[in-house]
Structures are given as structure tokens and as C-alpha cells.
């Protein structure tokens with residue numbers, strides 16, 4: 130019999146119970162005992178839901194109060210010295226201090242979990258002599274599940290992925306040393322699982338889908354052979370997010386009992402793996418997409434499962450989601466106001482669990498056993514294929530006519546630079562901001578009331594116009610050179626555009642954990658994207674009408690809109706992106722026609738789409754760059770295109786950033802003390818660039834001197850004529866009491882630089 134399994138269920142609760150509990154605990158509103166109970170309730174719901182749906186193997190250890198990588202650090206006792214840990218069991222307060230920092234010690238670093246929007250807490254390796262099992266969480270949870278009559282399959286992050294995701298913080302410490310120190314702890318964990326009556330353990334090794342060195346490969350072979358010898362517990366090694374690529378044979382031949390593969394993001398590996406699976410090995414097929422919200426094609430999934438059965442035999446086949454459902458919203462049933470037709474195309478975690486059970490049932494009992502469900506599934510897929518709400522012939526036709534000329538500015542940058550200098554007559558080191566100003570409680574209240582229908586359109590417009598006027602006057606007053614309207618009308622830089630475009634749907638409870646208690650609710654791109662009418666023009670036109678200084682129109686770029694949404698799986702990403710690009714292109718033209726001739730197109734997510742395997746980068750970057758340019762290039766040479774990027778590594782895609790050919794790019798750099806600029810300098814980045822001088826993620830107010838020091842650093846690697854002066858990112862999360870002095874210092878710093886610079890020029 131094939132086995133119905135899961136790799137992980139969302140831990141946040143259908144109504145964000147985890148967020149409520151942890152945040153209340155942080156504010157001292159509930160006790161630790163109440164927090165623990167809240168966690169227990171979520172786990173119990175999740176387990177029983179999966180059991181009732183018919184899953185045979187139910188993950189335990191997927192729940193976390195903050196992050197599962199941090200849980201692993203707690204389990205192994207890998208605690209940085211700055212938290213003054215006494216070496217006893219790790220308490221909730223110590224755990225949260227590592228995640229969020231406390232009065233005396235800053236938080237551990239956080240970074241993106243592979244190519245997802247989930248952020249994990251980066252392990253820090255300072256010493257290895259004190260590592261030891263230091264948390265009973267996973268063992269307690271196994272017991273808890275067993276008490277509820279659940280057959281748990283504990284899930285832990287594998288040793289090589291754990292080390293690979295961490296950072297070494299001590300000289301002389303090597304990854305090899307760390308592995309030698311934690312391997313016995315993993316052995317101990319497995320033995321304890323076994324003693325608790327566990328049959329299977331799921332060890333996640335997503336590092337295996339990345340390009341690893343021969344040394345790491347060898348470490349994989351040795352580690353798993355060693356672990357196998359410690360206990361006769363069955364090991365399911367889980368890989369996901371891409372195909373195994375050049376590590377396929379390595380994974381196939383490790384000393385393990387089962388291998389999980391992602392058939393959704395790694396479809397090409399499936400046949401080879403089925404054909405080459407060693408005898409006696411179980412195969413876990415990730416057939417249901419764990420990171421997107423589309424209903425599965427059950428017929429296709431069953432076919433693939435049956436094909437696998439021919440080589441594994443049914444008892445060695447596990448039916449699974451492609452990856453943990455951590456990345457998917459919890460329950461579609463909560464969406465009472467979502468359009469019924471769109472809803473019929475979707476599946477959230479709870480529905481995905483049902484799909485897994487159905488596929489398994491069909492494999493075990495024949496498709497007749499799920500006849501009614503299969504019919505319903507096929508009907509839904511059929512309407513999705515043909516629905517006029519998805520397929521807009523005009524959009525498809527227009528996209529098919531896109532040509533390379535449309536992605537080229539009329540003149541090259543050198544020519545544009547001159548034309549724009551003559552036209553705008555900006556001083557050296559021009560000052561600007563990234564777009565948003567503080568979103569005050571009043572602004573939020575007005576937006577919410579308008580959305581609910583409690584505030585009439587003209588009253589709302591009036592309120593927003595007042596806000597725009599006040600930020601315009603403020604910027605003039607402190608003498609900023611290029612103004613922004615402040616984005617008061619926007620709840621979110623993607624949702625705002627989604628709401629104004631055709632082809633997007635929105636959920637009420639479709640939350641996904643981004644990090645800790647921060648969740649996002651991405652819009653769903655379900656159909657061909659078009660722009661029924663201008664989206665930002667009235668606000669920007671109004672803002673420009675208030676001032677003689679240039680006003681930047683403010684747009685989110687096509688790549689970012691796409692990657693911060695749930696994406697269609699029924700056409701190539703590049704097609705979806707191109708459609709969004711055309712909609713933004715129209716917005717750019719309308720802004721230009723309305724006299725807004727500086728236009729910023731934000732692309733902070735451009736690196737997010739980067740495939741994991743480097744050999745696929747070029748293809749991605751080619752269409753991503755082309756889509757940005759398609760949105761930006763339909764303008765006159767006099768129109769100045771800005772772009773903005775932040776909070777990711779740009780060094781390795783600098784060529785593509787240059788290829789965007791934006792007249793001006795603003796980029797986050799202050800935290801790294803301008804380190805990021807080295808890439809721009811090495812590459813001799815030709816266009817204008819505003820390296821951020823004000824870290825907007827911190828409440829600290831930088832002084833004039835500090836910002837000047839950063840600008841001088843920038844001058845050392847860039848030409849002064851290239852440099853703009855701006856914060857790292859938008860100011861919407863900050864308060865006015867911080868923003869005012871910081872921006873005033875920023876303008877002073879720019880003016881200082883101007884004087885220095887003209888003195889140098891004169892000399």
C-alpha cells in the first residue's frame with residue numbers, strides 16, 4: 130500500500146493564533162504557560178486534521194514558535210556567547226532573545242530560506258566544545274502526538290544543511306570540525322526517536338539541491354553511512370525547491386531508507402530517479418505543490434504515482450507535497466467572500482492534505498475509489514483552462530507582439546544624461562527619498578474606512594491630498610531636490626497594484642509566515658494581467674501640481690509584483706511577467722503624459738527569482754531584465770527612469786542591474802558601510818546611483834557627519850557626478866520624530882558634499 134504523508138503543515142494557525150500568542154507573550158500579556166498551551170492547541174488541530182484526512186505519516190517537529198532552523202540550534206545547544214547561556218535547557222526567553230535580540234544582545238542574523246520568502250535564523254558557530262542536546266521540544270512533541278493517537282514522523286533539519294546554512298564566527302573553526310561535533314548529537318537524536326517507538330524520521334537536506342563541493346558530497350556519504358550505523362530507524366531524506374541536478378546520483382546512493390523529491394519544481398529529475406532508485410529504497414514523491422495555491426491535477430499526479438509504483442512497488446511509495454506546506458496558506462474554507470469560481474481552482478494546506486489522501490487512495494484502491502472527487506477535480510481544471518476570466522485574448526495578442534525595440538531607450542545613457550542634466554538642472558549630490566513617508570495611524574484609519582465603505586470617495590481623496598500636500602511642503606522646506614508624494618494611499622507596494630489590475634484576486638486569511646510573527650498575504654495572480662485604467666496618475670499629477678521641483682512617480686516593477694504574489698502555474702513565469710510589464714509600461718506613459726517625468730520603478734525582488742542552480746541564472750535574468758525594460762523604456766529621453774533595490778546581495782548580478790539601464794538607481798548600502806558598492810565600482814557602473822545613507826530599519830537617527838562619511842566612501846569608488854543622496858529604503862515603517870531629523874541631516878550632508886566637491890573641482 131502506498132503511504133499518504135506530509136512534510137510539514139503551516140504552524141501559524143488558521144486564524145493566526147501563533148502570532149497572537151507570541152506577540153502577547155512578548156508584551157507580557159500572557160504567561161509562558163499560556164503560550165505553551167497555544168502552541169499545543171495549534172499542533173493538536175494540525176495533527177488531527179491530517180489524521181482525519183487519512184494521512185499515514187504525520188510530521189512532528191514542523192511546528193515552531195519562531196523558526197525551525199532556530200529550533201535546531203536550540204536542540205544542538207548552539208547558542209552564541211552574547212546571550213550568556215548557562216548551559217541548562219533553553220528557555221523561551223533565551224530562544225526569543227536569539228530570534229529578536231534583547232536589551233544586552235542583538236538578534237541573530239536572519240536570511241531567506243532558499244528561494245522562498247520565508248526567513249530563517251542563521252546558525253552562528255563560535256565554538257563546538259559545548260554543543261549538546263539542549264532542548265526537549267521535539268521529544269515532548271512526539272510524546273504529545275502519541276498521546277493523541279497520532280503516528281508521528283519527526284522532522285529535523287539535516288546536519289549538512291544545518292551547517293551549510295550557518296556562519297562560522299571563529300577563526301580556525303571549520304565546517305568539518307562542526308560536523309564532527311554535531312554528528313554524534315544527531316546519532317543521539319535518532320536513538321531517542323527509536324526508543325520512543327518511531328519508525329520513520331524525516332531529515333531535511335535542502336542543501337542537496339544547491340551546487341555543493343566534492344568535499345561536501347563526501348561528507349554527505351560519510352555522515353549518512355555513520356548515522357545509518359547508529360540506529361535502525363528509517364531515514365527519509367527530503368529534498369525540495371529544485372531538482373537534485375548534479376547531486377542526483379549522490380542522493381540516490383546515500384545510506385538512507387527513502388528519498389523525497391520535489392516533482393513540481395524539479396520535474397525533469399523524476400523519470401531518472403524512478404528508473405535508478407536502488408532496490409529496497411522508498412520513494413517519496415512530492416506531487417502536490419507545497420508553495421503555491423493551485424489545486425492539483427489529480428489525474429496527472431495519480432499517473433505519475435502509478436508509474437513510480439511499477440518500479441518501487443506500492444509499499445515503497447510515499448505520496449507527499451513537493452515541500453513543507455509552511456509556504457502555503459492554511460485553509461481555503463475560511464475564504465467566505467472569495468469569488469466561487471476562483472475558489473474552485475485553489476487549494477490551501479488543508480485542501481492539499483486531502484489531495485494527498487485522494488491520490489494515495491486512487492493508487493491503492495484504483496481510481497474508481499475516488500470517482501466523484503476526480504470528476505470534480507477535472508471539471509475545475511477544465512474551467513481554469515478555458516475560463517474567460519483567465520484568458521484575455523487581447524492581452525495575449527499584445528504580449529505576443531512585444532519586440533526588442535520596445536525594451537530600448539531611444540538614446541544611450543550618455544546622451545540621456547546630458548539631456549536630463551540640461552533639463553532638470555539638479556545640483557551635485559541631488560537628494561531624494563525612496564517613496565513612502567511614515568504611515569501614521571490617521572492615514573491607516575482613513576484607508577481602512579474607505580475600504581470598508583465608511584468613508585466616501587471624495588472625503589478619502591481629500592484626506593490623502595492633504596497628506597500629499599503636507600509631505601510636499603515638508604520636503605520643500607527641508608530642501609530636498611527630487612520629491613515624492615509619500616505613498617499614503619498604498620497599503621502595500623504589491624497589493625496596491627494588484628487591486629488596480631485585472632487578473633489578481635485577494636484572500637482574507639491567506640497568510641504565510643515570512644519570519645517569526647510576521648506573515649504576508651500575497652495576492653493571487655490567476656489570470657491574464659491588464660490595466661483597466663491608470664493606477665497612480667491622479668495622485669502623482671496632483672503632487673506635481675503643488676511644486677516646481679521634480680516629483681517622482683512611484684511604481685512597483687513587474688518582477689517584484691510577480692514574485693511577491695502567488696504565481697500562475699499554467700504558463701511560463703516570463704509570460705506572466707511580460708503581461709505585468711505591459712501594464713506598468715502603460716502607467717509609465719500616462720505618468721509621462723501627465724507631466725510626471727521622473728518615474729521610479731521599484732524592483733527589490735529581482736534577485737528573488739534567481740534559480741538555485743547557477744546554470745539557469747542567465748535565462749532568468751534575461752527575461753527579468755527585459756521585462757523591467759519593457760515597463761520602463763516607452764518614454765522620451767527627457768524622462769528620467771529611477772529604480773530601487775534593497776536588502777539582498779547584488780554583487781553577483783551587477784551586470785544585470787546595469788543592463789536595466791535605469792537613469793538612476795537607489796540602493797540599500799548603509800548597513801554594510803557601503804560594502805555593497807564595491808560591486809558597482811568593480812563593474813564601473815555607468816549610470817547614476819544613490820547609495821543609501823540612512824538605515825531605515827533602525828530607529829537610530831544618523832548624524833550629518835556619519836552620512837558624510839558614507840558619501841565620502843562612495844566617492845572613493847564612484848564618480849561624484851554619479852552620486853545621489855537618499856535613505857536605504859522607504860520610510861513608511863518609521864515615525865516622523867525619527868524621519869525629520871534624519872532627513873534634515875541628510876540634506877545638510879549633501880550640501881556639505883556639494884561644497885567640498887566644487888572646491889575640488891575649482892582647485
Ligand code: GLN
Pocket residue numbers: 563564565616622683731733773774775858859860861
Ligand atoms: N517605494 C517603496 C517605498 O518607499 C519601496 C519599498 C521597498 O523597496 N520595499 O515604500
Ligand code: ZN
Pocket residue numbers: 563733773774775857858859
Ligand atoms: Zn527598499
